[in-house]
Amino acid sequence: IAGITQAPTSQILAAGRRMTLRCTQDMRHNAMYWYRQDLGLGLRLIHYSNTAGTTGKGEVPDGYSVSRANTDDFPLTLASAVPSQTSVYFCASSDSPERGYGYTFGSGTRLTVV
Amino acid sequence: GQNIDQPTEMTATEGAIVQINCTYQTSGFNGLFWYQQHAGEAPTFLSYNVLDGLEEKGRFSSFLSRSKGYSYLLLKELQMKDSASYLCAVMDSNYQLIWGAGTKLIIKP
Numbered sequence: 682i683a684g685i686t687q688a689p690t691s692q693i694l695a696a697g698r699r700m701t702l703r704c705t706q707d708m709r710h711n712a713m714y715w716y717r718q719d720l721g722l723g724l725r726l727i728h729y730s731n732t733a734g735t736t737g738k739g740e741v742p743d744g745y746s747v748s749r750a751n752t753d754d755f756p757l758t759l760a761s762a763v764p765s766q767t768s769v770y771f772c773a774s775s776d777s778p779e780r781g782y783g784y785t786f787g788s789g790t791r792l793t794v795v
Numbered sequence: 796g797q798n799i800d801q802p803t804e805m806t807a808t809e810g811a812i813v814q815i816n817c818t819y820q821t822s823g824f825n826g827l828f829w830y831q832q833h834a835g836e837a838p839t840f841l842s843y844n845v846l847d848g849l850e851e852k853g854r855f856s857s858f859l860s861r862s863k864g865y866s867y868l869l870l871k872e873l874q875m876k877d878s879a880s881y882l883c884a885v886m887d888s889n890y891q892l893i894w895g896a897g898t899k900l901i902i903k904p
Contacts, residue, residue: 723896783840
């Protein structure tokens with residue numbers, strides 16, 4: 682692994698089903714983030730974690746949950762998927778955002794809820 | 796509220812220079828970032844400005860004026876591979892990034 686790995690790459694999901702998007706990083710970054718990207722809207726923060734054991738809500742958290750049991754993993758769960766959750770989901774991490782270090786992004790998960 | 800504005804789309808010619816503008820209104824300011832995103836790929840870091848002025852990095856330069864809430868990304872000697880979306884993002888008082896919707900840059904031969 683080098684950087685951030687997301688899985689699956691893409692998924693078609695029936696409405697009402699539960700799904701977990703996986704995100705793993707090997708850079709030992711403290712901060713991790715989940716974004717969704719929709720055409721014309723830019724990246725919107727769903728949930729974040731500043732360090733292992735802590736999480737926080739972003740701009741669009743409803744319908745999603747996260748956990749941060751350790752430094753490396755930050756899974757995103759959709760408890761009961763709805764079509765409006767169709768989007769591209771990016772996981773990102775940062776070592777020290779307060780010192781101007783940029784975010785490193787995973788390659789994304791393209792989710793379609795039907 | 797927090798707001799970041801950048802043009803939706805721009806077109807430029809290979810070998811030319813293009814300037815992509817970004818204006819922002821955010822709760823606090825801890826730096827401004829520019830990212831490049833090719834279609835179907837993840838964003839990649841281009842530049843970071845926290846003080847006023849110009850930061851140059853090869854063919855790319857980024858400028859910041861905090862008093863005007865304004866930044867631009869300058870791309871010189873455009874190449875076809877520069878065709879991508881360019882995302883402006885501001886780090887707010889909580890050290891979280893607020894993102895613009897991105898500017899799609901189309902390079903023509």
